[in-house]
Amino acid sequence: MFKKWLNPPITNYMYIYLFNWTNMQEATNHNVKPNFNQHGPYVFREKRSKEDIIWHDNDTMTFYNRRTWFFEEEMSGASLDDVIVLPHPPTVIAAKLGKNMNRYVKKVMNYALQTEGGMLAANKTAEKWLFKGFDDPLTEFAALFLTEIISFPLEKFGLLYLRNASKTYEGTYTIHTGQTNLSLLGELAEWQGSNQSYAFKGECGHINGSTGDIFAPKRIPEDSVSVFIPDTCRSIKLFPSERINYRGIETIKYSTNDQSFDNGQLYPNMKCFCSEKDEVCPPTGVIDMSSCLLGAPLYLSLPHFLNADPSYTDGITGMQPDPQEHDFYIIMEPRLGTPLNGNANMQINMLMEPDDSIDVMKDINEFYAPLVIISDRGDLNESFAKLIRNKYSFVAAMVILFLLDSEEIDRIDHKFLEPGHTHMEYDSDRALIERNIETPRDCYQFFISTMLSIKEWPLSEWREIKTKSLKAFFTVLDVEGRLSSSQIV
Incomplete structure (x- = not known):
C-alpha cells in the first residue's frame, strides 16, 4: 500500500482552459458586459512523487509533493502559441493593494502604472500565461522602488509560473499514517509545519482534509470528505451525491454542493471563511484566495460559476455552467478508501473594481473576470481496478x-x-x-x-x-x- 501511495496507480491529466476577453476595448462602456470565451483544452500529463519523507514517532509522516507536467499536444484542442487576452494581473493587484492607502501613496502608484507598463489587459501566448511566464516592466519597477507599498515576489508573471517540477512550491504536508488509528489514515495533521492556516482564524483555519490521493478505509456512506487546496490555504468539503457502479466496483461519488464554496451567507458555520479585511464578503459561490496569496484579488469557484450566486454570471457574458461537465468530484471505493476516478475542477477569477485614483482602472465595470479553468483528472489503471474487483x-x-x-x-x-x-x-x-x-x-x-x-x-x-x-x-x-x-x- 505504501508503494501505491508513493506511485499512485492513477493516470492523471491536467486539462487547462483559458478565458479570452473578447471585448476589453468596451471595458468602460456600462451598457456592454465583458465577454469571455473559453479556449482550450491544453492537456498536460501529470507525474507525482513524494519526496524527503520523514517518519515521526506520533504516527505521522512529513513529505514534499512534487508535480511535473508534460504537454500532450495530440490530446489538446489548442496550441500553446495561441494569443489570449486576459486582465493584466500586475496592474489589478497593484491597484487593489493600494486601494486603502493614503492619497500620496496612491499618486505614486498611479504614476508608476502610467509610466511603467500598467494596463487593463494584456495579450500573451497561452504558454506565457501558464508555465513559462513573461517579463513585465511593472513587476520590475515595483521590485526596485515600491517594495514598501507592494510586493511582487516573482521576477516574471504566469498563472502557473515556477510550479512545474517544483518540490517545494506546495510546501510540506504532514499526514497521519493510521498505524494506531486507521480512521485517521491520510488525514492532514499539519501544512507548512503548522496545524493552523495563516489565512483564516478559528475553526476555519484548522488544517484538515486529505491531499486527495489517500483516504481512511471503512467510510460511513453519509460522511463527507475534505480535500486540501494549498492555493486557498484551506480544504474543500465534498458530500456523497450518489452510489454508482464504476468499472464493476461499487462506489460512492462525492461532489461539491452549495456549502462547499459558501462563506456564511447560506451556512452560518462557514462564516469564518469570510476574510476580516473585507467590508462586505463576496456573494456565496467563490473562495476568497487573497488572504492566502499576499492580498491578490483572486477568487476560486467551480467552472463557469457553477452553483454560485447569479450575480457572477449576470455581470459578464460567455458563461455556461453545466453540472455534468463542471462538477468537482471523487469516485471512491468506500471500504478501502481508494479513489478510482476524480475531477478536481476549479476556476480562478480576478475581481475587477473601478478606482477613481488609478487612471487605468477608472470607470470600468465591476465584475469577476474568469481567468483559467484547471481540471485535474485522474482515473485508476486497469490492473489495480482488477485487484479491487477481486476484493x-x-x-x-x-x-x-x-x-x-x-x-x-x-x-x-x-x-x-x-x-x-x-x-x-x-x-x-x-x-x-x-x-x-x-x-x-x-x-x-x-x-x-x-x-x-x-x-x-x-x-x-x-x-x-x-x-x-x-x-x-x-x-x-x-x-x-x-x-x-x-x-x-
Whole structure:
C-alpha cells in the first residue's frame, strides 16, 4: 500500500482552459458586459512523487509533493502559441493593494502604472500565461522602488509560473499514517509545519482534509470528505451525491454542493471563511484566495460559476455552467478508501473594481473576470481496478499475512457450509484445505502454493478461528457480512 501511495496507480491529466476577453476595448462602456470565451483544452500529463519523507514517532509522516507536467499536444484542442487576452494581473493587484492607502501613496502608484507598463489587459501566448511566464516592466519597477507599498515576489508573471517540477512550491504536508488509528489514515495533521492556516482564524483555519490521493478505509456512506487546496490555504468539503457502479466496483461519488464554496451567507458555520479585511464578503459561490496569496484579488469557484450566486454570471457574458461537465468530484471505493476516478475542477477569477485614483482602472465595470479553468483528472489503471474487483482475494491475502504474524493464534478450525459432497467448483480445493491447514504457517504455505490455481480464495468457508484477539480484527474487517463476528470464537 505504501508503494501505491508513493506511485499512485492513477493516470492523471491536467486539462487547462483559458478565458479570452473578447471585448476589453468596451471595458468602460456600462451598457456592454465583458465577454469571455473559453479556449482550450491544453492537456498536460501529470507525474507525482513524494519526496524527503520523514517518519515521526506520533504516527505521522512529513513529505514534499512534487508535480511535473508534460504537454500532450495530440490530446489538446489548442496550441500553446495561441494569443489570449486576459486582465493584466500586475496592474489589478497593484491597484487593489493600494486601494486603502493614503492619497500620496496612491499618486505614486498611479504614476508608476502610467509610466511603467500598467494596463487593463494584456495579450500573451497561452504558454506565457501558464508555465513559462513573461517579463513585465511593472513587476520590475515595483521590485526596485515600491517594495514598501507592494510586493511582487516573482521576477516574471504566469498563472502557473515556477510550479512545474517544483518540490517545494506546495510546501510540506504532514499526514497521519493510521498505524494506531486507521480512521485517521491520510488525514492532514499539519501544512507548512503548522496545524493552523495563516489565512483564516478559528475553526476555519484548522488544517484538515486529505491531499486527495489517500483516504481512511471503512467510510460511513453519509460522511463527507475534505480535500486540501494549498492555493486557498484551506480544504474543500465534498458530500456523497450518489452510489454508482464504476468499472464493476461499487462506489460512492462525492461532489461539491452549495456549502462547499459558501462563506456564511447560506451556512452560518462557514462564516469564518469570510476574510476580516473585507467590508462586505463576496456573494456565496467563490473562495476568497487573497488572504492566502499576499492580498491578490483572486477568487476560486467551480467552472463557469457553477452553483454560485447569479450575480457572477449576470455581470459578464460567455458563461455556461453545466453540472455534468463542471462538477468537482471523487469516485471512491468506500471500504478501502481508494479513489478510482476524480475531477478536481476549479476556476480562478480576478475581481475587477473601478478606482477613481488609478487612471487605468477608472470607470470600468465591476465584475469577476474568469481567468483559467484547471481540471485535474485522474482515473485508476486497469490492473489495480482488477485487484479491487477481486476484493475477497485481496482481503484474504491481508488476513493470511495477519495470521502469519500473529503470536496468539493457536489453531484454525474450518468447516464447510454444507456437509458432504456438493459437487461445486471448489470441492477439490476445499478438500485440500481440510486436509492440510491446521496452523497459520500451514495456511500461509498452502496459500502461496495454490494462489495461482485458485480463482477466488473461499474465505466464506472459514467458519471458526480459535484466537484470543482476532475477533475485533474481523469485526472491523466485516467482509460485507460474509464473515460476521458471530462466526469467530
